[in-house]
Amino acid sequence: MEIKKLFDGTTLTVTLSGRLDASNAQELTKELNAALNGVKDLIFDFTNLKYVASAGLRVLLTAQKRMNKQGSMTIRNVNDSVMEVLEMTGFADLMNIEK
Amino acid sequence: MEQITIEATVENLPQVNDYVIESLEERDCPPKILLQMELVIEELFVNVAHYAYRPDVGKCTVCKEFEENPRALILTLIDSGVPYNPLEHEDPDTSLGVEEREIGGLGIFLVKKNVDEISYEYKDGQNVLRLKKLF
Numbered sequence: 001m002e003i004k005k006l007f008d009g010t011t012l013t014v015t016l017s018g019r020l021d022a023s024n025a026q027e028l029t030k031e032l033n034a035a036l037n038g039v040k041d042l043i044f045d046f047t048n049l050k051y052v053a054s055a056g057l058r059v060l061l062t063a064q065k066r067m068n069k070q071g072s073m074t075i076r077n078v079n080d081s082v083m084e085v086l087e088m089t090g091f092a093d094l095m096n097i098e099k
Numbered sequence: 100m101e102q103i104t105i106e107a108t109v110e111n112l113p114q115v116n117d118y119v120i121e122s123l124e125e126r127d128c129p130p131k132i133l134l135q136m137e138l139v140i141e142e143l144f145v146n147v148a149h150y151a152y153r154p155d156v157g158k159c160t161v162c163k164e165f166e167e168n169p170r171a172l173i174l175t176l177i178d179s180g181v182p183y184n185p186l187e188h189e190d191p192d193t194s195l196g197v198e199e200r201e202i203g204g205l206g207i208f209l210v211k212k213n214v215d216e217i218s219y220e221y222k223d224g225q226n227v228l229r230l231k232k233l234f
Binding site (some may be wrong): 021053064068090 | 109110112132134137138141142149177193194195196197200201203205206208
């Protein structure tokens with residue numbers, strides 16, 4: 001998985017490519033912990049994310065809980081297979097997703 | 100029936116994945132089912148890697164069998180770790196709000212959602228998890 005971060009004022013856009021799974025979820029957690037101070041709007045761009053497993057969902061849920069306290073979180077450009085996992089787990093209703 | 104026995108570590112997940120997915124591809128399994136199986140394999144194998152032998156590392160045996168009419172994969176994961184039936188884990192309540200949602204329990208829930216049959220038994224000192232996926 002590749003993680004790209006772009007800061008624009010208080011907006012952080014995190015672009016993920018590849019697979020968000022048990023082998024790299026911790027890396028994303030570390031990246032977010034290091035970057036979220038002062039961020040009001042967190043945007044995930046999933047254009048090139050083709051797979052997410054429960055380890056990745058946990059990171060997203062933790063990020064959502066944090067952003068509820070300090071601003072907002074949006075997930076953009078979700079592909080069908082990732083969307084299916086988000087829907088199956090009820091995450092699609094919990095999060096602001098722009099397909 | 101074919102099988103591999105491999106050290107249960109997250110690093111070995113791609114190897115287990117390939118072992119199963121390649122056979123499905125050879126049988127012209129639809130891409131959607133392939134993705135669902137990748138997810139199922141990850142959740143189950145990573146569970147063994149994280150919990151079965153903690154804090155040590157142990158082995159996991161993965162068996163694959165195929166059926167015809169209807170076409171199905173029978174996958175069995177066997178480990179000799181602590182007795183644990185993941186199917187007893189209560190399903191997360193997917194209707195709860197963000198703050199109420201628990202971080203855990205999602206993996207096995209996704210497994211159950213993506214297979215056609217699944218069963219667990221503890222036999223001869225081993226956890227045996229067996230599932231069926233139609234394709």
